[in-house]
Structures are given as structure tokens and as C-alpha cells.
Amino acid sequence: MKSLEFVELDLLRKYDRPGPRYTSYPPAPVFTPEFGPEDFQAAILENNAARPRADLSLYVHIPFCDTLCYFCGCTMLVTHRPETIRRYLDHVEREIALVRTWIAPERKVTQLHWGGGTPSYLRPEEIRELAGFIAERFPFGEDPEVGVEIDPRGLTLEHMRAFRESGFNRVSLGVQDFDPVVQQAVNRLQPEEITRRAIEWARELGFRSINVDLIYGLPFQTLDSFARTLEKVIALDPDRIAVFNFAYVPWLKPHQRLIRQEDLPTPEVKLRLLKLTIETLSQAGYIYIGMDHFAKPEDELARAQREKTLYRNFQGYSTRAGADLYAFGMSAISQFDRIYAQNYKELKSYYARIAADRPATALGYRLTDDDVVRRHVIMRLMCDMELTKADVEGQFGLRFDEYFAEALAKLEEFVADGLLRITEEKLIVTDLGRLVIRNIAMCFDAHLERMMRERPIFSRTV
Template sequence: MSDLTALLEKYSKPGPRYTSYPTAPYFHPGFTEQDWRAELAASQDPSRGLSLYFHIPFCDTLCYYCGCNMVATGDYAKATSYLDYLEKEMATVAAMADPARQVEQLHWGGGTPTYLKPAEIRRLGQAIRQQFKIADGAEMGCEVDPRELTPEHFAALREVGFNRLSMGVQDLDARVQKAVNRIQPAALIDQVYAWAREYGFGSINMDLIVGLPHQTVESFGKTLDQVLIWSPDRLAVFSYAHVPWLKKHQKLIDETALPNFATRLQLQQLIYDRLGAAGYVNIGLDHFAKPTDEMVKAQVSKTLWRNFQGYTTHKHCDIYAFGASAISQTPEVYLQNEKNVKAYQAKVQATGLAVERGLRLSRDDQIRRDAITKVMCDLELDQAEFEKRWGVNFGDYFADALADLEPIQADGLVRLESGRIAVTDKGRLFLRNIAMCFDAYLRQADTEKPRYSRTV
């Protein structure tokens, strides 16, 4: 444990989670609505499916740890009005899309999508089906807040076609919940989980967070005890990112109550030990799934992909994202909407779109994104295969990266052998650090406050 502690101390530094490359801080307002319209027209490849994302930013209450783009409000009229703009934006994009392209994946995130009442869930679901063709067997997932769910919500979600849920559990300890302003007893989640199974949701993910105030190894062990009784299909165990300079409401958290470095290390070890012993397979960064899960199969077959929604099995899809702050993606472009809800609505009202900033990837960006994706998803990179795909000499192109990987190899986190870079079991905790070696943007001088949370 002492060796691992030393490594964690050595490699704990601000770094991206690589849900994109280049990462969102490098998107710029020089990429305009006209650029996005041109990209939509030029990128209608019928062989590529579609993944649709809808951002519902509203929540009843503010969770102090939240790092998402959200609005806490008790004024439900804001949500019903917001749907008007979602529908207008969606119609604008759908009019430029090839109607033959099918939606293979649909996700609602937030905020809290189930802030919407059942009638509005049905309304948005019907609007989507009017504009886009949903493929048979499409993966349709929704993030849910256990505190706001009723059987009527589940009925509406199933009517729309949802077959997956992602449930925010975070931590079951009462003291921790009070400290982060998210009170949800285990009995409540137990009832909601039972409803979800009763209504036929085939895949349920639970989110947990490590590093919250007052968390201890003992208390989080009890949370894991209960979670393993529920036995969700997937688990996402995120490390709390305390970035009050980016998320002002995190100042409401008592920093003196946050677990120290040694405790966070013990918590990380507890997660890997307990979930591994329970039969869950570690998928890349912070994700775990049962061995029969398609995400595990995708990692084995090297078809796993990573985007703004995390890990996905839908690699060959363009993402059309709707709502405030939502990020769309084609093979060569990232596009982000206005983050402020009022600004988003004003732009949609004016033009049907809400472009705030974006980025067209250079060839170097695409090459480096591929390398980073291989590390984050496959946990290995075959240099000969990479050279064939991109027409570059790997050793020359990534000379700096290979030099940076040498000390990481010396620490036993990667193996560099026979034209192959492979992440070791010990190195899984340090995936972000390994991927950072291929990031050209991090080599640029930056004296601003950190843009990212710490890697470990």
C-alpha cells in the first residue's frame, strides 16, 4: 500500500477525463452557427448512425457537489417552456439530417430529466419520434433522481421507449447526504429500484461518488454492502472533483470535512477490491459492469468508445445534442450550445440553433484523439496497426509521448514492448496520466487556475 500511496502522490495532478480530445476548454467562439450548419450538411454519411442527447438542466434542489450545468428551481413553468425550445432546435437539425439515418442511441441527462412530469416526458418522447427514426433495439437511457420518481414516471419512460436507467445514489450515509444537501435514504432507493425492475428496465446503472465530506472507509463500505445487494448491471464510481473556482456552489461544502489523501486512497482500494470480488469487471476509468454486459464485450473486442456521455458501445455514431450546454460531435467537429438557459432560448428563438463555441479538429487532433481513445478504452495501443491507419511513423510522431511514458513504465503503470503500449493492472488507476502523454495542448504554457480536477 505504501508503494501505491507514493505513486498516487506522485501522479495526483490536474488533468482531463478525456470525454473528448481536444478537451472542451479549447473550444472557441470562432466556430460559428454557419460553420455548424455547413458541417451538418457535409457530414450526412448514411453508414453512420445517430446518437441523440437531450440536456434537461432543471433540479428541485442543489446538490453541493454537482459539477453539471444545472438550474435549481421550484418554478415548473420554466421546464415546460424549455421544451418548446428543445423541440424547435430539434426540428432545425432534423431538417438538415438524412431521414434515412437511424437513431441507435438516445440519452437524457441533466440536471434531472425526471424533473419533467410524466406528461412532459411523453411530450418530448413523441416529439423526438416525429423528427427522427429510432432504430429497433436502440439503446435508450435516462438519468434519474430517486427522490423525484413515481410509478407514473416509470410508465411514461417505458412508453417513450427507454430501456436503461442511470440512478444517482452517490452515498447512503446520512451524515454525508446532509453535508452535500442530497437526502435520500436507502429505503427510498430500494423502492425506486424495485419499481424500475418491475417496469422492465433491462439495464440499471448506479452512480457513486468517492471523496465527499465525512466519508470514511467504514461508512462507504456500508454503502457498498447495500449497493451490492441491489446488484445493478453497471456502476460508475466517480472521484469528487472539488473545483469551487469553477463551480461556486461547491463553496457550500466544508473543505475541512473532505477525506484526506490517505483516506481517498483507501476508498479507491476498497472499491476495486469489493467490486472485483463481487464479479464486476473494471471498464477503463471509474466504470464497472457485470461480465455479461455489452460494455465488457466491447472492451474485449476493442469496439469501446468514449464521448461526452462517458463510455459507449456506439462508436460509429454522430452525436446530435440538444439543450443548454449540450455538446454535439461529428468525426471532425465538436459543437457546444449556449450554457446559460436564457441565452440558449434566445438563440433558438432567433435562428433555431444555439451555437456558443466549437472546434474543427486538425489532422493532428484526430491522430492524438485516436491514441488517447486507445489508452482510455482498449488499455493498449498497437503501434503497427496505428501506423497503418494514419500513415505516420509512430516513434517519430510521438517521440515526446514515448519519452514521457518512460518514467511511467519504470513505475510499473505501462509496458512498452514489441511495438505495443499496454496499461498494467496497477496502471488502471492512472489512465488519465497515461493519456496525458499524448495531449499536445497540455504542453502549452498555462498559468491560469487549473482547468481540470485531479487525476487521482
Template sequence: MSKDFSEIDINVLKKFNQPGPRYTSYPTAPLFSPEFTAEDFTAEIISTNSGENASDISLYFHFPFCESLCYFCGCNMMVSKNRDHIREYNDYLKREIDNLAPQISKNRKAAQMHWGGGTPSYLYPQEIRDIGGYIRAKFDFAEDLEASVEIDPRGLTREHLEAFREIGFNRTSFGVQDFNLKVQEAINRVQSEEITRQTVEWARELGFESINLDLIYGLPHQTLESFAVTVEKIIDISPNRIAVFNYAHVPWLKKHQNIIPDSALPSPDERLQILKMTIEKLISAGYEYIGMDHFAKPTDELAVAQKNNTLYRNFQGYSTKAGCDVYAFGLSAISQFQNIYAQNLKNLKDYYKRVETGFATTNVGYRMTDDDHIRKETIMQLMCHLAIDKRSIEEKFNINFEDHFADSIKKLDVFIADNLLENTAEKIKIVGAGKMVIRNIAMCFDAYLEKMIKEKPVFSKTV
């Protein structure tokens, strides 16, 4: 056990358990505005594709459909058992690709691809091959492509995984959440341990290079003892990566979460005890705590990238492919370039109508300011490298770090006092159990947060 986590003070963590962003972007999505239009997005595409040294690209495709509703879900998804609806969506997704792909320079290779949802694996194997083949024909893919897909093991067949491998996927993430049956029934997601083990075995046999399993703590009826059993089973399955997410109970944003009674949820103290136990068990089993909610084996590329200071963070979470413009397709998907964010329409009929016009399906977006760039770099260094290199920030942006962040630095004192952070002349560095409150530390550098929180509740709690 790393001594950093052997003496975690629950009382210290409790005072930092407040609403805050996950910082998959900066500024965060609530600041996106309809003032940023489809025309703005198209102009930015032209601008980013005009240079000879344009970066590689990352492709994201959103498949919103699920067979059933998981009550904890916070994703942009919809339940449908009508396969015609899925086929229609796939057709419109192809049309959106047709509208956008010709505007992207042929010199730019796709170095990364991610399918999320919803449930991409809800597609039939032939549908996977069809849409995957269509995408492969429209873009030039890098030889070292990193391609990942989110998969629900329930209802999955080996042929599904074969289809994903055939079109180039080499990484996968399986949803587990919790193996306890009482918890599974409470969240409307019953999934046996046997199904999960079979799915992982298939993925290994088919040559997926990295396998991630998702867990969620803070779910209804979860206890320290019951979740410890789940964690031990996950360790025995031995995936390359493990994500341990904090259940975001936001029924004012996701109305279906009202199905989960507050009385069934673990208390704040219990949640923190569950998190502490999980971290201790995973570190003892040899996993490296990447930060926030991700763990990886020391040989996994995420852990290696963090050691080499090449880890990056975007809307898909942690990534090893820094510097790629993200082109996102499908309902609610978010594109991310150096200077802008652009989110697609969230309503299916509106999305279809826009696709038919041939214009970009942008709904809202954001153009970054000079100060946004400085703060984004600072927050990303913290989230990915667990430290902020003051001199590198100063050199990159021609600022005096102490002057520019005078107000932010004052807010760090509480973390320093609790031995979670060190502030030296050269660096601000996370120490001890500071990884557990990394979102809170990042919040000190967010210029918009106080105003957002005062206006309306939009974020889940951080711990």
C-alpha cells in the first residue's frame, strides 16, 4: 500500500465534497452558447485545415440508443426497441459524415476513434460492420490508430466483438458498475459476473490491446462490504484499466434519477469509505492511480503516458493522443479544436432536419479567449501530470504566473494545510491523497465557476 493513501482522513475529504466540474474541457460545457453557430464551426474547420502542418484528428461517433434505461445514467441517450429507428439514425449519421468529411484535409490522418453512447454495442454485428466500413472509407486512418468502443456486456455476442475488431477497434470499455444483485436491481441493470467474465475472455482472445471495466460507487443499497466484494472480483478479472466513477445524482437534470430514492443512497461518509477502500485495494493489487477516477496497470499506455508527461484529457476522458482536433458526429456529440468547442443538436428531429440541409449540426459552442487558453493549460497539467509547471506556463503564454493567478493561489492554502498540495517557486504539485480532490484543486483556477454555481446547480459532487 502506498503511504499516500494508507492514512486518508475522511474528515478532510468531507469538507471538499462539493459540486464541481470533471474538467473534460475548459471552459466547461455549461458555458457553451447558441451564439456560436454552425457557420462559426464551418469557418473553424476551414481555418484548421488550411495549414500544411495541420494536426492529426480524433473521431467521435455517438450512438444514443439503448435497449433499456439504467436509472443512474447521465448520458445523452434514448431507449428504443424499434430497429427501424436505429437504422434511420445510422443513415443520418452517414449523411452527416458525407456533409463534413470533404471539408477535412486529406493530409490529416485519424489517429484516434471512439464510439460512445448510448450503447454502440446495441447495433447488430452487420450494422457495426456497415457503419464502420463507411467511416473507414471516408477518412484516412493512421497505422497506429487508437480505437476504443463502449460496450454493454448484456446481450453481447462474440460476433459483436469480432465485428468491432474487423473495423479496427483495439481498445474497449465494458460497463459493470457493481456485481451486487440488490444494487443491480435498484438501478435496472442486472448483469451477472459470468457474463462479464465471458465478455472479457472473448475480448482477450480477439486481440483487444486494452480492456477497461467501469465501476460506480455511491449507487443505491451499496455498502462498504458489498462493494469490496465487487472490487475483489474486478481485480481477479484483471483488466488493463479500471474506472471508478462517483455516481452523479442530479435528478434536477436527469428526471429519471428520481426513481432512485435518496434514502437508498449511501451516506456521504459511507461513499467516502467506499472510495477509500477501493483505492487501497486497487493500489495493493498493483494498479497505478492515474488521477480522479482512473486506474491502470503500470505497463498500460495510460500509466506510461503519465510518467512521460504526455497524458491528455478530453471529452472521452484520459487519452494518450494529445493535440488532435476532435471531430464529433451524431446526436449531442462535442467537437473540440484548439480554439473552439461545438456541440451538436440534442433533439433527434432537429438533428435530422439539419443534416438534410447539408449544414453542420451545431447547436451550441464556445470560442476560447486568451485567458481561457492559459487556464486550460494549467488545469490540464494538473489533471494529467498531477503538477503545474509554472515556468512552462510563463514561457508558453508570456505571463508572470504568480501575478496572473494571484487569486487562485490564495485558494490553494487550504489544500496545502491538509498536506494535499505543495507550492514551490517552480511547481504546484499534488501530494499524498491530493489525487482524491484533484477536481477541487482544479476549481481554484476556474474563472467562471463561482458565477455558474450561483446561477443554477449543474455539477455533481466531487468526491
């Protein structure tokens, strides 16, 4: 990625605009309440009749946290009441048991992920109980990827043992920034030592992959302070590093108003933070996967990108393509075949559905033929950073240049700016173009204009 050492900040500024992250296509704002619980149940039965032995990917949402991080964009709840967590786990287990009755018994789990919130906020015995509940009901495939998001604050060795002995082999640690001034501003005080200790525990217990999450664009971040954070993270030697662009969306997340806009880095500084991140991590030997992910060359994520088997879902980049995603808990989104189905984001509504032994589906979407084609194109561009026209033509029976004439016209600007190369056979994203891959994908989005017209819903792309 040597060419990125001289990133043209003016060029990045030109493309810095609101846009989807494309963890799904169409993006979640397209989901509709017209797709309800009965539609979801019917889709599950149809999926399992058609794919009775296909791999499964399971996601469990644990929304609870000890404190509110002001930057948070997740569906989360602050609680210090054990009975609140107990009630939630009872409903999640009931939901899992319900949906399990509609899933073909031979299907094996190749991927399991717990997100939040803070899954490590559960007590060790609760971790073992929920993991055991899942393991009793689903057979697991050989060498599954079993990951969990962890907050080092409040973490004990017993928590880590509970995860490891329950089959977890990957951990993702939230750090965001090591600078104490930044931590104070976002209400997340996290001394370096507890992060270092969590990573040491993970290594001692045999977790095979360690990821660290950072965020750039937080209040009071400077080039010097974030450079120090990056060097400290590199010294911890994680297998993967995710560096997310802070999505400042107080109109969607009212608690973000606790962050004063005047304390945020200027757009100019934010672009320089991105440039600094890519240069520093690339020089340290990490491969820039795309979007906000970096991985060591031998990591499974980097290998999957080289082999063009990388995949993208609601957890970000994934190596387990082809698995159908079934998600449990409030706000969780399932994805398989041509459907997306999202559970209620409100605890009361979620509980009411599960108590009635019905799916907790609040919103969903069934993809059209056109959606399926565009989803494939956007997926391959974001994962492979290139696209072979003949592959799309062969898979979907269309003439690429004719079908995507409008998108190709929009892409000419990217070609002129050195962000993309278009040949007779391929679309090839340049090194610099990787930084605006969301913008490139937006050219293929048939829903974008309507979504952007309705209300501001997306973070900025750079």
C-alpha cells in the first residue's frame, strides 16, 4: 500500500459524504414492517427445505453494558440489575429453542458470534449456561469460528476461562483510544494495563485470534495522540485491528449529544487521522483489507481476501461465505436466501413476541432479482476490490455494460480521479480507491436516492 503514503487529502475531502456501510444490500433502512413474523417463519421453513445440510452462522445479541459510552451506535442498555439480565437470557433461550424447531437437524454451525452491548458483562456462569444451551441444540462443524466482543473493563480471568471452555476461539476487544483525555470525553475510562492483561489472558488460554477495535474522529483526538495509540496497539501485537470512522449521528443516537461537536476533530484532521492509520499499520506489516479492517498477512481474513472467498455480513468482514445467518436477541438481524429479518429493538416488544412463542420480527425485506444482482456486485467489490464482468454475466444471464450503464457512467468520475480502473473485462479498485470503496459501491445502489431523500440516516464515508 505504498501509494497510500501520499494520499491526496483534497480528493478524500471531495468524496466525504453520507453513505451506507453495506453490511447488507439493500441497507437496513429499506427494511419494512410489512415483512412480519409469519413471513420470517415461512422463509425459515423454505430455506431449510431447500438447504437441509447448508452451514449455519449464529449471532446472539447481548445488549447490556455497565456504563454508557457516548460514541456508541449500537443497540444497548445500561443495567446493574442481575434480574434484568436473567430475564433477557430466558427469552433469548426461548427464542433459540423456538427457531431451532424449524431448522433442519443435520445443519452444522460453522460460525457463532456474540455481540452487544457487552457479552463479557454476563457472569461466568451465565456465559457457560448460554453457550451450553446453544451447543446442546445445534451440532457444530469441524473447526468452527466462535467469536465474542469483550470489554476489558470489569473483565476477570474467570470470564475468559468461561468463554474459552465454552468453545470460543476468537476475541475482539474494544479499546477505541488509549488517550486519557479522549477516554474522559467519551465516558470510557480504560487504563492500558487492563487491555494488556486481557490480551495476555487470551493468549495464555489459547484463543487463536485477537482483534482490537479503535475509532478515529473522537473528541480531542490529535495526530500525535492517535499516533501514540496506534503504536501502543501495534506493541500488543493483535492479529487484526479494526479502525472505525466515528459515526456522529446524534439525530439517530440522542446520547451522542453528550459529545460537543466543537470538540470533534475538524474534517481536515479526521482525514489526516485516516491517512496516519493506514500508513502506520501498513508499515507495521498489517494488510489493509478494506473499509476499516487490517490483518496480519497470515491471518485467515487476509488469506480469504487473497483467495477471493471473503464475505461481508452484519458483523463486517467474514471468512465463512455460504452460511445462512440466524440471529437471536433484541435488534438482531437474520440473513439467508433472499430475506433479511430484524428483531424488535425495544425490549418490551421483543419479550411480548417471544412470550407468545412467535418470532420477534419487527422489520424485514425480501430481495428482488435486481437486488440479488446488485448485492453480489457490491459484495465482490467490497471484499475483492475488483470485479470480473464475465462472472456476473455468467451467474445472472445479463450483459454487464448494458445492465449497469447508469452505474458505469457515475463511475467515470472515479476513473478520472485515479480511484478505479475499468477495462473490457474488469473493474479494479486502486489502492487509493480502497479508501472510498463505500462511494464506489453507492454507484450500484438502486435504493440510495430514495433513502437519502427521506431523512439523514448515514454516517460519512471517509
